[in-house]
Amino acid sequence: METPDLDTDTVSPGSYNCKLQGKRSESPAPSCISMKSDQSMDHPLHFKDRESSLLHRHDPESAAVNEFQTKFRLNLMKKFQCVNGVIINLGTQTLLNEIYTELYITEGDSGEVNNEHEVRQMEAASRRTTTEETPIKCNDIFKPLSEQDKPIRTVLTKGVAGIGKTVSVQKFILDWAEGKANQNIHLIFPLPFRELNLMNDQKLSLMELLHVCFKETKETEMSSLEKVLFIFDGLDECRFPLDFQNTVRVCDVTESASVQELLINLIKGNLLPSALIWITSRPAAADQIPSECVHRVTEVRGFNDPQKEEYFRKRISDQSLVNNIITHLKSLRSLYIMCHIPVFCWISATVLERMLGEAESGEIPKTLTQMYTHFLIIQTNIIREKYSKKLESDEGMLFKLGQLAFQQLKKGNLIFYEEDLRECGIDVREAAVYSGVCTQIFREDFGLQQSKVYCFVHLSVQEHLASLYVHLTFMKEKRNVLIQNQDSKERKNLYKKCSISEVHKSAVDQTLESQTGHLDLFLRFLLGLSLKSNQKLLHALVTQTGSSSQSIKETVQYIKKKISKDLPTEKSINLFHCLNELGDNSLVEKIQLYLKSGKLSKLSSSQWSALVFVLLTSAQELEEFDLSKYFSTDKITETVVVKMMPVIAASRKAIKQIQIDKQ
Known part of the structure; x- marks a missing residue:
């Protein structure tokens, strides 16, 4: 497996001996920014x-x-x-x-x-x-x-x-x-x-x-x-x-x-x-x-669009397969945007090379949760094949790593030290085994003084494992680890009536309350893990995974209720991504029907949010945005312009000759 040009926010100076693989390839034509003077x-x-x-x-x-x-x-x-x-x-x-x-x-x-x-x-x-x-x-x-x-x-x-x-x-x-x-x-x-x-x-x-x-x-x-x-x-x-x-x-x-x-x-x-x-x-x-x-x-800024393609063409030799991978990612705007991050390109290449090639079969990942769950399975299978005698069960290992990921995510830490590991019941000797065999998930680095620090290969991997920990803790113990500060009797009563939708609601509320949005991606993963398709995947790793379809419906309705409120644009966009992870596109489909039918009439808060989401995540780049294509000229008010400002800002050119009736 090839290594990406990634920044896991570490350059460990400890390894002095390199075994060079393969022959030196021709340097590609420089794209956009050359790193050589x-x-x-x-x-x-x-x-x-x-x-x-x-x-x-x-x-x-x-x-x-x-x-x-x-x-x-x-x-x-x-x-x-x-x-x-x-x-x-x-x-x-x-x-x-x-x-x-x-x-x-x-x-x-x-x-x-x-x-x-x-x-x-x-x-x-x-x-x-x-x-x-x-x-x-x-x-x-x-x-x-x-x-x-x-x-x-x-x-x-x-x-x-x-x-x-x-x-x-x-x-x-x-x-x-x-x-x-x-x-x-x-x-x-x-x-x-x-x-x-x-x-x-x-x-x-x-x-x-x-x-x-x-x-x-x-x-x-x-x-x-x-x-x-x-x-x-x-x-x-x-x-x-x-x-x-x-x-x-x-x-x-x-x-x-x-x-x-x-x-x-x-x-x-x-x-x-x-x-x-x-x-x-x-x-x-x-x-x-x-x-x-x-x-x-x-x-x-990571990779621009030409550099994304350049990366995949360098990473995978089969150019026909590369074309299929690029086409698949471009069809899913939320995934293609993530490809700005070199690590995500590497994860996508690792998964899609197998899924679109001959090695694997099954549903091609269309969401972030699917992509990361497939990646976790691939890495765990590699570990299992090579080190089956050295490790405890996959479930035990992933649970401990997930607990570490969750606790440190709450603290905002990407780098961990021995005391952080001990808090999660991970012995330093266990960490050495984990980091020796999970190098593409969790790593141990030696610093300038040969001191040890630990990290996941990327924040998104940490967020995925953290969500897995929250999901599995509820499935195994009927415990919502997102609830804090209750006394033991109150927690016990909460656990008796708790369902997975209650866990989801806690996560949605905490995410919306966050001023920094640091739980946004964690929430996407947590909700995505409740889908049956992802739980079938998880069975390869853990025993208890399921949640009922009724719970998912309750979560969907709760998110739609939140969207109906006048949320900041970026928060509502993340909630639409969450609905996408849950497989519910009803609000988006409704606004798409409105768009096909012609001019839009008075919209609700949910429909405004859906319209902005549809336009911003369209596979087509917004070269020119003309409000009059969506609203009759006499309906373009100052309120409309404010609502559509994220789309106007994202467009290369906006039609300015619009008479605005102030409300």
Whole structure:
């Protein structure tokens, strides 16, 4: 199985030995954004030649520094030349340069903090026009736009989980280490937040921190190096507070302080003011860095539409099969939008290659729940075939992982430590077994000090397992784990009368109450798991799965009742996705009949929401939106325009010559 160009928000520097598979393929034509600078493409700089020239200078002190730099580069090449995410086969990894697919990166930011669920942001981004965006090459993020612009010291790169932030960091480092780009930088120090978390209780100087994390720095005096780059990857994974207002000022690289204090003083420029700083973060956590400390903001947008196709054509050799996969995904707008995320492309390729090929039979996945359940079954079957004697039952393993996924999802954590595992009854030795055999679901990473951190390969996998845990807990124990803060007697009475529809209602209410929408995708999965078709799939993994059709009808009616209220657009859109997961398209079909019949008359709140959902999730791109096609001119009021604003904003062109009667 091939590894995707994915960002599981980790680049583990622990694996030094790579077994290279296959022969080097031709590089594809660059799509939209090239990660190599123009200079490096025209004048490739061969690392070995550079190494030779560095080592043969006459100045002994300069030669020692250059020898250290050369050794440092070689170590970074060993650490980052392989994709340090999902293991393809036991004991083997693959070269990043072999499977890398270009990512779409833009410069600039609205300046607003976006706390919405990342799938909401992804859907909104997929509808956004690109005419006013400024694409930027990853290797150019520290270069001013013109000679008149001030030098750029600190860059903040945003992007949702799995969109490609960490892989962009990895490619930047590898291109530098290989001598292909940014050769004005003398040293690069990658310091992921997940590893800094493990050192936060220590007091040490910046030099001591570097000596601990990069042992080769002990061997040389680095004071003669003019420009270094610190990369702090995964700000959203930071588990210590960043107090920029009340932190002690530290200016000396030999002065001891906490990791938090060292980090803040580096970003502020008190420590090493000539150093470059690159911080990556999921959007919701990015506001921890004061705007005055950031000179450039970039956004990793994942794959645009041509890059999605390019990925599948690189990933699967059978082009006829690739065409069928692309056609299937394009016919399902909600799935095709998700393909902006490289990890989802990998999951889709893994599942659809089997389902549309000869290896599997059955219903082709049409919803997110179906896609992820098939993926879980495929991975579990691989585990079962290879490690049947080493693991407990599939059900026991998935239940514990699901509990971990659910508890940490509530806390907003993607990265887990040993104490998090123990809370869910997972022994560290069990975790080692899980991570050794579930590398495409759950992983154990070794940090700079060989310390251990754990994670699921992507937030959506965590959300799917969390929903599975909630579903199975009810089926096995008739317990709604979403209900909290009741006394034991009250909980006991609730459990007696509880049905799966009550669990669903709790989930719907909590999702709508959330200001950030962090449960949106979890809700889609939870509802989807109650369908008979998905429960048949689940029988391959667990024993008790079922729920009655009456319960599903109750859930559908409850969601429709919520839609009938005047909800914010994105919340109502997510509820329509939920109805889709439950197989109910009645509201959508009704509005489609209205559209076919001609002009629309007065619409209810549910019908307004259905109309917006239908237009936004249409397989056809909204090149031009003309309100008069849907409403008689005398019916186009200010209220109508406000209701249709999400569609107007998503269109490349809106007909503006409309007389609006204000109500």
